[in-house]
Amino acid sequence: MPILEAKNLTYTYSIGSPFEKTAVDHIDLSIAEGEFVGVIGHTGSGKSTLMQMMNGLLQPTSGQILLDGCDIWDKKTDRRNIRFQVGLVFQYPEYQLFEETVYQDIAFGPKNMKLSEAEIDRRVRETAEAVGLTEEQLKKAPYALSGGQKRRAAIAGVMAMEPRVLILDEPTAGLDPKGRTKILTQLQAFHKRTGCTILLVSHSMEDVARYASKLLVLSQAKVVCYDTPTGVFAQSQSLESMGLALPQITRIFKQLAEKGISFEDEVYTVKYGAELLKTRLEGRNPEC
Amino acid sequence: MLKDITLGQYFPMNSVVHRMDARYKIVITLIYLVMLFWGQQIWSLAAGLIFTATAVFCSKIPPKMIIKSIKPIVPILIFTGLINLLMLDGGDVYWKWWVIRITEEGVQTSVFMIVRICLLIAGTSLLTYTTSPIVLTDAIESLLSPMKKLKMPVHELAMMMTIALRFIPTLIEETSKIMAAQKARGADLESGSIVQRAQALVPILIPLFVSAFRRAEELALAMECRCYHGGEGRTRLRKLQSGLRDYIALAITLLMFAGVIVLNAVLH
Known part of the structure; x- marks a missing residue:
């Protein structure tokens, strides 16, 4: 059974005013448990709105969101409890840090869950380690950390609730390449360790291609496709018409293919591309 | 919820009043306010009413918006009306019960006060409806210079x-x-x-x-x-410019104010 489902989901902003805009338009979607989903789409394609509906922050104009087959807007459902199960990390989450120490800030979510002291402590330490924050840094004020550290502390704050679904809205925006790789590899490790479902909203095709097991492509408030990266990148032309470029390495291999150097597999990570090229070159006669 | 907050409520339209020089609009509003409280006769209030109605008509602001701006002060209106009605004594007695006396002067003053306050709010909200906050501050700066x-x-x-x-x-x-x-x-x-x-x-x-x-x-x-160093030597992209319509509007307002003063002096 899928963990999260959207049925005929629609969200319209400012109904009845001249600024009326449908951000999510009759979307059907079903996400299996344990999946690592990369969510891509142009600015204004409805990504953020869809993500905020998934944990009950926005109420759909029409349609349903099902968690384990139960409508999260059902009268009997406790929405706060839904938010503990579906954790959402907003864009630039470091701006929501408010406690005196990093430790207390990470503990904010678990405290709201009314967990025991010992359990809160375990979770804070575990997630801090998962995002690479030291014991020293936990005692510091959030504002004393660097930009990347603040970002990771804020992500840890949501991770510490141990949600079954973790949604991250552009967690790497505005970070340097090193900081980006750090967050994404830590996220991947967290995914492997806990087996939770992850939805990663990103602008970077490279990032989603490298980490995601499934890709969700949104365009103009609708789902264009929900498929494995190979399946999605196979439709390169329709992607480009939506203003989404393929990963650089995939484009290089496409051009190589046009020049007569073709490979059987689609390439969308640099690592795999390098391997393919290496075997091809080694297989060749050195004198040529 | 939070998006409903509107401050300084500017209502963008293309009308003569919107195009007027904001400095003149502020000055005219001030004269208008003084006039409302100077006038003691029914005629001066009528003049204020006609003036406001004409201004609203020229501004193309829906009258509904003006009424909306008066709504929040209804409790104040009722309070002022009642105080004046019950406290003032003079002229014919219309109705008497125990210590309460409704007199000619009380009725007159309370009606005057209510109409005055309504006109005051209508006039000032017309100023903010037709002038964007940025232009308004520019004009205040220019007037206070x-x-x-x-x-x-x-x-x-x-x-x-x-x-x-x-x-x-x-x-x-x-x-x-x-x-x-x-x-x-x-x-x-x-x-x-x-x-x-x-x-x-x-x-x-x-x-x-x-x-x-x-x-x-x-x-x-x-x-x-960008080398900001205060107001000294600063020039503006959008200059406040006065024209014929501003002079005419000011002239009309001044004439009306003069009329109210004369009427007051003659009839008292």
Whole structure:
């Protein structure tokens, strides 16, 4: 059974005013448990709105969101409890840090869950380690950390609730390449360790291609496709018409293919591309 | 919820009143206010009423909007009306019961007061409806500029107003973002006692203050980078310009004010 489902989901902003805009338009979607989903789409394609509906922050104009087959807007459902199960990390989450120490800030979510002291402590330490924050840094004020550290502390704050679904809205925006790789590899490790479902909203095709097991492509408030990266990148032309470029390495291999150097597999990570090229070159006669 | 807040409520339209020089609009509004309280005769109130109606008609602002601006002060109107009605004594007695006496003067004054306050609110809201906040502060700066000789930091005050007005929507947006983020971490804003609710505001207010300070610092830096050094020698992209329509409007207002003064003097 899928963990999260959207049925005929629609969200319209400012109904009845001249600024009326449908951000999510009759979307059907079903996400299996344990999946690592990369969510891509142009600015204004409805990504953020869809993500905020998934944990009950926005109420759909029409349609349903099902968690384990139960409508999260059902009268009997406790929405706060839904938010503990579906954790959402907003864009630039470091701006929501408010406690005196990093430790207390990470503990904010678990405290709201009314967990025991010992359990809160375990979770804070575990997630801090998962995002690479030291014991020293936990005692510091959030504002004393660097930009990347603040970002990771804020992500840890949501991770510490141990949600079954973790949604991250552009967690790497505005970070340097090193900081980006750090967050994404830590996220991947967290995914492997806990087996939770992850939805990663990103602008970077490279990032989603490298980490995601499934890709969700949104365009103009609708789902264009929900498929494995190979399946999605196979439709390169329709992607480009939506203003989404393929990963650089995939484009290089496409051009190589046009020049007569073709490979059987689609390439969308640099690592795999390098391997393919290496075997091809080694297989060749050195004198040529 | 937060998006419903509108301050300075500018109602963009293309009308003669909108195009008028904001400085003249402020001056005319001030004369109009003095006139409303100077006039003691029914004729002066009628003049005020006709003046306001004409201005509203020329501005193309729907009369509904003007009525909407009067709504919040209805309790004040009722209070003022009752006080005047019951406290003032003079002229014929219309109705008497125990210590309460409704007299000619009481009725007259309370009706006068209510009409005056309504006209006052209608006139001033017409000013903010037809003038954007930025232009309004520009005009205030220009009108107050003689005060510079008295070492009053006129330009700085106007700049502060402009910046404050500019950042109201930004901060509202920021607040709703932070609220959503803390709700996602299980913050409970809707239930509990007053103390609990006040405590629940801490996770929202602290990030909001921090970001406001950060924005202020960034803005100061950006202004400095563009060599901002106060009002001295600063020129404007959009200059306030007065024209024939402003002179005519001011002339009409002054004539009416003079009429009210003369009427007052003759009839008293």
